Amino acid sequence: MKISDLIITPLAFADPPLLNSTGVHEPLALRTVVQLVVDGGLVGLGEGSGEREVLDRLELVRAAIIGQSVFDTSAIELIVAAVLGPDVTPLQKRAVFSIIEVACLDAQGKLLGVPVVDLLGGAVRSEVPYSGYLFYKWAGHPDAVADGWGEALDPAGIIDQARRMIDLHGFRSLKLKGGVFPPDEEIAAMRALAGAFPGMPLRIDPNGAWSVETSKYVARELAGVLEYLEDPTLTTAAMAEVAAVASMPLATNMCVISPETVPEAVRLNAVQIVLSDHHYWGGLRHTRELGAICDTFGLGMSMHSNSHLGISLAAMTHVAAATPNLAYACDTHYPWNSLDDVVTTPFEFVDGALAVPAGPGLGVGLNEAKLAELSRRYVESGRTTRADTAYMRLVDPAYDPTLPRF
The missing domain is CATH 3.20.20.120 (Enolase-like C-terminal domain)
Structure with missing residues (x-):
């Protein structure tokens, strides 16, 4: 089964003011959901970081993975690495591939009628x-x-x-x-x-x-x-x-x-x-x-x-x-x-x-209405990156996140 499309949707969802060593969580957290479509219209789901750089990299690799077998995740990983090139770190490449790989495994499980855990041994x-x-x-x-x-x-x-x-x-x-x-x-x-x-x-x-x-x-x-x-x-x-x-x-x-x-x-x-x-x-x-x-x-x-x-x-x-x-x-x-x-x-x-979700695949369905709502919230927010320190400084302008703090 070949990949026919990768639909990339950035989201913004409610997050409480949780404190940490670099500041505080903003009212909205950012996330990305992908829908990996294979021949016949079956969809595999993936989720990962909502940072703008991750979205841009997903867009870069999208065209390159279309036409690949959804079962050939090793080839897809090599394609992601090649498309992103030497200026993108291995960690950054893994962040992109992980979202796609989960969507591939979800699709594989649905095609075979088994939960993802079975594909992992x-x-x-x-x-x-x-x-x-x-x-x-x-x-x-x-x-x-x-x-x-x-x-x-x-x-x-x-x-x-x-x-x-x-x-x-x-x-x-x-x-x-x-x-x-x-x-x-x-x-x-x-x-x-x-x-x-x-x-x-x-x-x-x-x-x-x-x-x-x-x-x-x-x-x-x-x-x-x-x-x-x-x-x-x-x-x-x-x-x-x-x-x-x-x-x-x-x-x-x-x-x-x-x-x-x-x-x-x-x-x-x-x-x-x-x-x-x-x-x-x-x-x-x-x-x-x-x-x-x-x-x-x-x-x-x-x-x-x-x-x-x-x-x-x-x-x-x-x-x-x-x-x-x-x-x-x-x-x-x-x-x-x-x-x-x-x-x-x-x-x-x-x-x-x-x-463990019984499957097939990840064992979850996608609430399309909620996806659209959170996507609109992302666009309306104008946010593109997480900024715990900047948000804390709205309350405490002198806040210094330099580590170690104590």
């Missing part, structure tokens, strides 16, 4: 656990009414947010996005979570906002509290210094981002858990390969998340179900963004987990 688990993703946040965006989640700027607010996440979705592990407030305040929040939810696996991710010395301090203070500590500091070498004294594993999606970055991390014992992300690693099959690499070197594996909708969540669930050593609950932003989903039946977590 079959399911080793029937459901995939996810972690409740907690954020410091404002009550609402400036000049807007408070959202339903309310304010979370201290341990009490984080506890309230966690309790609501658990009540709504049944999450059995929790992660806090850190790097926002001085470390002692975030240490207090993690201790408060441990006290409120005894035995709950806990994580914190400051996105490299801490120096090596601060990271060591936090690791000491949270010994016995954390399941793992994610990206406390920048660079593989700095992570290795922290790992040498930390009692808990270190996890990363910032210093191990490609096969080429694995050897140094292993040599230095800088990380013990790699956070996969098919949007960055070049699709579902390459993510499955990452699982084999981690298994070879005795590294644990979990999954990173960014603001996303249900097509990405379906893809994440299929690949997590097919990766034996992806043994930690996966990250997801979905509870923050699900009200604007473009799938016909939004996902519902049961006890913090998702059953």
